[in-house]
Each structure stands twice: as structure tokens, then as C-alpha cells.
Amino acid sequence: MVYLEIMLTGRHFGVLALMAIGCHGAESMDTSNTPMTEPQKQGAVFLDALSVPSPGEVFTALNKACRPNWATLVTPATAPVTTERSQLALAVGVLTANGYVAVEAQDGQQVKNVGRELMALSKSLGVSQSLIGRGNSLMEFAENNDWDGLADELEATENEIKNTMVEQKDRDLVTLTSAAAWLRGLEVSTDVILASDSLQGAGVLYQPELARRIVSQIDALPDRIKRGVLVTAVKQTLETTASLLENQDSKPEPKSDILRKNYTKIHADCSAVVKTILSSSSAALPASHSPAPISNPSKS
Amino acid sequence: MRKEKLIVLIMIPILSFPGVLQSKDALSSPLKVVEPISMEPRRLALETAGAFENDGFRIRDGEWRGALSKGIPAFLQVTLFAGENYWFVAASPTTGALLRVTVYDASGKPVKSEFWHNAANSEGTRSATGVAPTQSGKYFIGVERMKSPNEGPLDFSLVYCYK
Numbered sequence: 242m243v244y245l246e247i248m249l250t251g252r253h254f255g256v257l258a259l260m261a262i263g264c265h266g267a268e269s270m271d272t273s274n275t276p277m278t279e280p281q282k283q284g285a286v287f288l289d290a291l292s293v294p295s296p297g298e299v300f301t302a303l304n305k306a307c308r309p310n311w312a313t314l315v316t317p318a319t320a321p322v323t324t325e326r327s328q329l330a331l332a333v334g335v336l337t338a339n340g341y342v343a344v345e346a347q348d349g350q351q352v353k354n355v356g357r358e359l360m361a362l363s364k365s366l367g368v369s370q371s372l373i374g375r376g377n378s379l380m381e382f383a384e385n386n387d388w389d390g391l392a393d394e395l396e397a398t399e400n401e402i403k404n405t406m407v408e409q410k411d412r413d414l415v416t417l418t419s420a421a422a423w424l425r426g427l428e429v430s431t432d433v434i435l436a437s438d439s440l441q442g443a444g445v446l447y448q449p450e451l452a453r454r455i456v457s458q459i460d461a462l463p464d465r466i467k468r469g470v471l472v473t474a475v476k477q478t479l480e481t482t483a484s485l486l487e488n489q490d491s492k493p494e495p496k497s498d499i500l501r502k503n504y505t506k507i508h509a510d511c512s513a514v515v516k517t518i519l520s521s522s523s524a525a526l527p528a529s530h531s532p533a534p535i536s537n538p539s540k541s
Numbered sequence: 542m543r544k545e546k547l548i549v550l551i552m553i554p555i556l557s558f559p560g561v562l563q564s565k566d567a568l569s570s571p572l573k574v575v576e577p578i579s580m581e582p583r584r585l586a587l588e589t590a591g592a593f594e595n596d597g598f599r600i601r602d603g604e605w606r607g608a609l610s611k612g613i614p615a616f617l618q619v620t621l622f623a624g625e626n627y628w629f630v631a632a633s634p635t636t637g638a639l640l641r642v643t644v645y646d647a648s649g650k651p652v653k654s655e656f657w658h659n660a661a662n663s664e665g666t667r668s669a670t671g672v673a674p675t676q677s678g679k680y681f682i683g684v685e686r687m688k689s690p691n692e693g694p695l696d697f698s699l700v701y702c703y704k
Contacts, residue, residue: 273614273641273643273651273683273685274651275651276645276648276649276650276651277616277645277649277681277683278649279649281614281616281649281681281683282616282649282681284616285616285617285618285681286605286607286615286616286617286618287617287618288603288605288617289603290601290602290603290604291601291603291604291605291617291619291701292617292618292619292620293620294620294622295601295602297599298601298622298625298703299622301599301622301625301703301704302622302623302624302625302677305624305625306624389599392599393599393600393602396601396602397602399602400602400603444623444676444677445622445623445624445677446677447676447677447678448620448677448678450647450678450679451620451679454618
């Protein structure tokens with residue numbers, strides 16, 4: 242069966258553009274009608290670079306749901322001074338997400354700062370050689386206020402750091418970078434949503450399965466990494482977040498008090514863990530850092 | 542002296558018959574010969590997705606690549622957002638082949654989509670599927686080989702763009 246549903250003018254424009262690039266006689270095509278089997282769902286590939294949405298993607302969705310004041314969300318951040326590779330990998334994720342916030346706020350100076358900090362981090366991780374060009378590109382795009390180019394370059398920089406980690410047999414660190422970027426994105430997004438009386442954009446964050454998936458990836462890390470204080474804190478935050486998201490109604494615009502309470506807790510937990518990731522003395526975590534166990538907030 | 546003789550004895554057959562390093566047994570050794578990864582599927586996929594950039598779509602930097610056997614679709618898990626528009630583009634350098642891209646929701650049901658694929662006589666094969674999800678959450682992208690001029694596995698690359 243062919244579904245030719247009119248969705249958005251822009252999408253049809255895209256199809257027309259495709260037809261114009263020399264694919265003579267483009268034609269519509271049948272789609273699969275058959276639902277996936279359970280083994281197919283279980284066996285689906287999960288790729289860090291595509292299965293985890295980039296912070297830029299989350300922010301684009303938020304821009305559609307509400308109108309965040311991005312300028313108020315820009316936070317100057319510096320890379321932590323540490324030799325702990327797990328923390329450095331987590332910090333790459335947080336700083337990349339900060340870069341996206343700066344891009345949304347169109348704050349060129351802040352993007353440059355993020356670029357410099359990312360280069361410092363990659364140097365500490367020993368993955369900087371292939372990234373010099375990326376750093377220069379970030380600066381150049383920021384100089385020219387090329388915000389779309391900057392968003393693309395930020396994702397490319399993050400992926401290049403991850404690829405170099407893989408090449409240097411540090412594949413495990415990639416999971417941490419993605420987890421941290423997602424948590425920082427969540428911190429910013431909950432900030433935006435909580436600022437609205439009607440919790441506009443709340444539906445965007447309904448991603449409990451993704452949180453669970455990242456938790457399972459952390460669980461699969463070697464003991465020496467996953468038992469670190471900071472990684473344990475990240476995992477606990479993700480677990481709490483997943484539980485809180487699961488305990489909400491998945492209706493597009495839920496407006497209950499429960500939702501506000503849940504998002505307030507998610508925001509507080511994410512803020513605490515992000516702050517610790519960027520702290521230069523995170524070895525000793527504050528006792529208040531670990532997210533408190535939740536007791537089924539939907540019933541509270 | 543004995544050691545030097547031994548090294549010479551080992552080196553003579555290797556230098557005389559370099560193919561020995563590529564023998565079946567040698568493939569499991571550290572001297573394994575790795576075939577270069579073809580960038581052609583990715584190039585074609587990005588070229589096709591590039592058409593959407595003019596319309597404000599942003600292409601994700603990542604890529605899913607693989608090889609499709611006859612009758613066995615491959616699936617990728619993604620997270621999509623309500624209100625966003627997406628195009629998933631799959632490409633293969635094999636001219637005359639045909640790929641089908643289907644988007645499934647979390648329960649595994651196909652989602653209403655728009656489809657496009659290139660004409661049979663153009664370079665390689667390229668197919669695209671566009672969706673505008675109404676709910677945020679987990680989705681699956683299925684890629685199937687509908688036809689291929691060759692019997693062997695069909696290399697493909699998938700990229701996606703969003704707006």
C-alpha cells in the first residue's frame with residue numbers, strides 16, 4: 242500500500258528537490274505492510290551516532306513546541322582539570338551540549354569558548370591530533386555567525402572525538418560522552434519546560450526507553466569504569482529519570498502537578514551530576530549528589 | 542649466528558611468495574589484510590540527503606552501514622520527536638538494485654510515510670522515506686533489498702535528516 246499522506250509543504254519541496262537532482266523519472270514506491278516480529282525488534286541495531294538524538298535535535302524539537310529564551314540558558318563552562326578519562330569523556334558530552342545551547346542563543350563568543358574547551362579536553366584524552374581542523378572550523382563558523390554550520394560542526398567534532406576514542410581502543414568512553422550529552426540536554430530542556438506554566442514541550446522529553454537503553458550500555462562497561470563514583474552517579478541519574486518519565490502520562494500535553502514535580506526532580510538531578518562532571522575535584526562527590534530513590538512519584 | 546640464519550630462512554619464503562601473508566591462515570594473524578571500506582554508499586546517501594538541506598533539513602553526522610542479503614531486512618533503533626520532520630535515506634552503489642526503507646513505531650507497526658526512490662537507470666540505488674511523528678519515542682527503521690542484479694550481499698548506507 243502506498244501512503245501518500247500530505248504532511249508538510251516543506252517535505253514535498255524536499256521530494257521535488259530530489260527529483261531535480263538528476264534522478265530522471267523518480268517514482269513512488271510501495272512500503273512494507275508487515276509489522277516487525279519480536280526477534281526483529283530485539284535484534285535492531287542501536288548505534289550511538291544515530292540512535293541517541295543529538296542535543297541539537299532535542300533543541301530543534303523544543304523550538305517547535307515552545308519558544309525558549311536560549312540566551313538565559315547559556316552557561317560558561319570550563320573543562321575539568323583531571324586525568325580521570327571517564328570524567329574527561331563525560332565532560333566532552335556536557336560541553337558539546339553547551340555548544341548547541343550557545344548556537345541556539347546565537348552567542349558566537351560562547352561557541353568559541355566551548356570549541357577551545359573541547360580542544361583542551363581532546364588533548365587531555367590524547368585524541369587531539371585529528372581535531373585541530375575541527376577546532377579551527379568552529380572558530381571560523383562562529384566568526385561568520387554561521388549557526389547551521391556550527392551545529393553541524395559540533396556534532397561532527399563530537400563524533401570525531403568518539404571515533405578517535407574507538408581507534409585508540411577507548412570504545413567504552415563513547416557511551417559516557419553520549420550519556421553526558423543527553424543528561425545536559427535534559428537539564429536544559431527541563432529548565433525550558435518548567436519555565437512554562439502549562440509545561441509546554443513536555444511531550445518532547447518522553448524518552449524513558451532511551452534512558453533505560455543508555456543505562457544498559459553503562460551496565461555493559463568494564464567494572465573499572467562503571468564502578469567509578471562519577472559513572473555510578475550518571476547511571477543513577479539516568480535510572481531515576483527513566484522511572485520518573487515512565488510514571489507520567491504519555492499524552493502529548495500533560496499538565497498535571499505530578500509532571501511538574503517529576504520534571505523538577507529530573508532537572509535537579511541532572512544539574513547536580515552535570516556540575517560534578519565539570520568539577521575539577523569530582524573524586525569526592527558531595528553526599529547530596531546521588532539522586533534520592535524515588536517512591537513511585539505518580540502516587541505521591 | 543644461528544639466530545641470523547633462522548631469520549634468513551624465515552624471510553626467504555615470505556619475500557619470494559608475498560601471497561603467503563594473504564593465505565587463509567594468515568588472515569587470522571596480526572598480519573591480517575583488511576579490505577578498505579567503500580565510502581561510495583555513504584557518498585550517495587549524503588548526496589541524496591543533501592537535497593533536503595536546501596529546505597532547512599539538518600543531516601545527522603552519523604551513518605548506519607551494512608550489507609543486505611536477499612529476504613533479510615535490517616533494522617535500526619532511533620528516537621524521534623513529535624512535531625519534527627524526518628527523511629531517512631538509504632543508498633547502495635549497485636545500479637539496478639532496489640532498496641525499501643520503512644519506519645516502524647515502538648510496537649513494530651509501519652508508520653504512514655512518504656517514499657521516494659531514484660530511477661533504475663541512474664547511478665547506484667537510492668531510496669528515501671519521510672515521516673512526521675505525532676509522538677516522541679522509540680522507532681525502528683527497516684531497510685530491505687527488494688531486488689539486486691547480483692546474488693551477493695548488497696552494501697548500503699543509511700543517513701537521516703531532520704527539521
